Amino acid sequence: xxxxxxxxxxxxxxxxxxxxxxxxxxxxxxxxxxxxxxxxxxxxxxxxxxxxxxxxxxxxxxxxxxxxxxxxxxxxxxxxxxxxxxxxxxxxxxxxxxxxxxxxxxxxxxxxx
Amino acid sequence: xxxxxxxxxxxxxxxxxxxxxxxxxxxxxxxxxxxxxxxxxxxxxxxxxxxxxxxxxxxxxxxxxxxxxxxxxxxxxxxxxxxxxxxxxxxxxxxxxxxxxxxxxxxxxxxxx
Numbered sequence: 640x641x642x643x644x645x646x647x648x649x650x651x652x653x654x655x656x657x658x659x660x661x662x663x664x665x666x667x668x669x670x671x672x673x674x675x676x677x678x679x680x681x682x683x684x685x686x687x688x689x690x691x692x693x694x695x696x697x698x699x700x701x702x703x704x705x706x707x708x709x710x711x712x713x714x715x716x717x718x719x720x721x722x723x724x725x726x727x728x729x730x731x732x733x734x735x736x737x738x739x740x741x742x743x744x745x746x747x748x749x750x751x752x
Numbered sequence: 753x754x755x756x757x758x759x760x761x762x763x764x765x766x767x768x769x770x771x772x773x774x775x776x777x778x779x780x781x782x783x784x785x786x787x788x789x790x791x792x793x794x795x796x797x798x799x800x801x802x803x804x805x806x807x808x809x810x811x812x813x814x815x816x817x818x819x820x821x822x823x824x825x826x827x828x829x830x831x832x833x834x835x836x837x838x839x840x841x842x843x844x845x846x847x848x849x850x851x852x853x854x855x856x857x858x859x860x861x862x863x864x865x
Contacts, residue, residue: 739798743795
């Protein structure tokens with residue numbers, strides 16, 4: 640089955656700097672890659688996703704890149720702000736009638752003031 | 753717009769007691785529904801998913817069961833809780849037309865004592 644590995648497990652960056660979180664997946668048939676942000680005590684929130692027919696997607700300060708050949712994808716957050724502090728999860732899925740999303744283990748991002 | 757509710761928000765139960773967690777979705781019909789468990793500081797583990805009423809698949813053999821008595825209601829149950837059942841339980845939904853995008857509820861924090 641699919642396996643998703645995520646690095647680093649913790650990340651601390653200075654406010655205003657960029658943060659990068661990387662993930663690899665094992666199932667070459669996976670074609671959908673969402674990223675979730677989870678604040679303390681809350682459910683994960685879908686913040687951006689990318690499908691296998693696209694190499695890069697950007698939404699304001701966040702961007703995702705996908706390398707299908709190498710089977711890895713990354714989340715980039717620019718001009719980080721205190722409210723970006725949270726746990727971020729990458730995930731991979733193969734489109735089906737009820738997609739089972741396989742999550743990475745999460746990255747705890749802390750923004751230093 | 754669609755909303756997803758979970759209750760209770762927090763629950764403390766003794767070992768051996770029964771469990772019933774409820775999840776409901778508003779604003780959509782015939783959603784796919786999912787139950788996940790998140791141990792402290794860990795990723796999300798898919799427990800059950802359902803593509804329709806009385807159509808439930810189990811991902812991990814365990815002490816828990818799920819039921820879907822109505823189209824937009826998903827219930828997670830146990831007859832006798834174990835200490836290892838403690839965790840953060842998350843319900844999610846996805847639409848039939850875009851089943852790869854999953855949206856999470858606020859979660860239930862379960863502590864088994």
